[in-house]
Amino acid sequence: MVTHVYGMDEIRVQFPVGPLLFINMSFSIGIVGLPNVGKSTLFQAITKKQVSRENYPFCTIEPNIGTVTVPDSRLDKLAEFNHSVRKIYTTIEFVDIAGLVRGAHQGEGLGNQFLSHIREVEAIVYVLRAFTNEKIVNPEGDIDILRDKEILDIEMTLKDLETIEKRMKKLEKEVKTGDKEAIKEVAILKKAAELLAKGITLESQKWSLEEQEKLKKYQFLTLKPRIYLLNGNPEEISKEVLRIFQENKWPFLIMNLLEQFESSELSPEEREELDLPAELQLEMLIKKSYELLDLITFFTINPEETRAWTLKRGTAVPQAGGIIHSDFEKYFIKAEVINWQDLLAAGSFAQAREKGLIRIEGKDYLVADGDVIFIRSAQHHLASKG
Numbered sequence: 001m002v003t004h005v006y007g008m009d010e011i012r013v014q015f016p017v018g019p020l021l022f023i024n025m026s027f028s029i030g031i032v033g034l035p036n037v038g039k040s041t042l043f044q045a046i047t048k049k050q051v052s053r054e055n056y057p058f059c060t061i062e063p064n065i066g067t068v069t070v071p072d073s074r075l076d077k078l079a080e081f082n083h084s085v086r087k088i089y090t091t092i093e094f095v096d097i098a099g100l101v102r103g104a105h106q107g108e109g110l111g112n113q114f115l116s117h118i119r120e121v122e123a124i125v126y127v128l129r130a131f132t133n134e135k136i137v138n139p140e141g142d143i144d145i146l147r148d149k150e151i152l153d154i155e156m157t158l159k160d161l162e163t164i165e166k167r168m169k170k171l172e173k174e175v176k177t178g179d180k181e182a183i184k185e186v187a188i189l190k191k192a193a194e195l196l197a198k199g200i201t202l203e204s205q206k207w208s209l210e211e212q213e214k215l216k217k218y219q220f221l222t223l224k225p226r227i228y229l230l231n232g233n234p235e236e237i238s239k240e241v242l243r244i245f246q247e248n249k250w251p252f253l254i255m256n257l258l259e260q261f262e263s264s265e266l267s268p269e270e271r272e273e274l275d276l277p278a279e280l281q282l283e284m285l286i287k288k289s290y291e292l293l294d295l296i297t298f299f300t301i302n303p304e305e306t307r308a309w310t311l312k313r314g315t316a317v318p319q320a321g322g323i324i325h326s327d328f329e330k331y332f333i334k335a336e337v338i339n340w341q342d343l344l345a346a347g348s349f350a351q352a353r354e355k356g357l358i359r360i361e362g363k364d365y366l367v368a369d370g371d372v373i374f375i376r377s378a379q380h381h382l383a384s385k386g
Helices: 039-047 073-082 108-119 145-176 180-197 209-216 239-247 257-263 268-273 281-292 317-324 326-330 340-346 349-354
Strands: 002-005 012-015 028-032 064-069 086-088 091-096 123-129 226-231 252-255 295-301 305-312 332-339 359-361 371-377
Touching (some): 028 039, 039 064, 039 091, 039 123, 073 086, 073 295, 145 180, 332 340
Parallel strands (some): 028 091, 028 123, 123 226, 295 371
Antiparallel strands (some): 332 371
């Protein structure tokens, strides 16, 4: 037996001697758009990775993948409070996917290959060109944000309709035999097809838990949550375009990606010297993307480190423990939980305990954003001992 301390000194977690199994929760955001709209510039600025940014369509073919830390001032404050040797931020992946064009669902511009890359991400950032620069090739000829958005929507919609049609053909025999699950699945797929035929994306609709489970396995492109990045300066975007985005409640950000790319090479101090904002707009995109996936952050503290962990909202505490270490979920007993602000306000763990701020939570507790969690877990004892 090995005793592993994770959290406060008195909280001890026991697990069998052997290799540790850590579960890596990976979430990814796909960057999509028409050719030459600034996707690779965004990717390079946000991930600091060098990628092709040549001025011609399809300079990106295979997707570029980069991991980005999620800025979090709460972690900074907790690490200072804990006098941590190190602090570890939570992360999210960004995937630069090659430009889509009209007819992508039929293979135009290697579209089928690119659309398949979109299936593999959890959410999408639409990069839409707002900037006017004649030196940058524009395959569509002129600037039209709404048209470009519609092209992307149509290509993804048609690909999803194709997926539905193929699946429904395979289900025909099972439906004829009266298979109840097949009948349910066909009804859900028909509902999805009717919405798509009306130009309604699947992600904009509310689905029951059963419907969500059925639809999720197909990785529909229009089911993925999305945020729109209008690449240009605010004055380059008409009030009419802004009105339409706001009325439809399409989440969007406006930023000049070339300026952000150039500023990303500077330190916060250098940016202040040049009268530039200390915080890049890119950091807002990272935070918004994190929110887009409905993710929350919880924290763990031990003498060596303060760490942030990514979690889907609505996850129970044993599963949160499983992200840290597989045995924490398997042999979960209970968790001690305190809100990060309450912990800082208390001044110390001992004072937080004296004030009754540290709660004991069982397996049904749903982790809240900003929780500091200490897992109590023990090795499972077999009824029969050798």
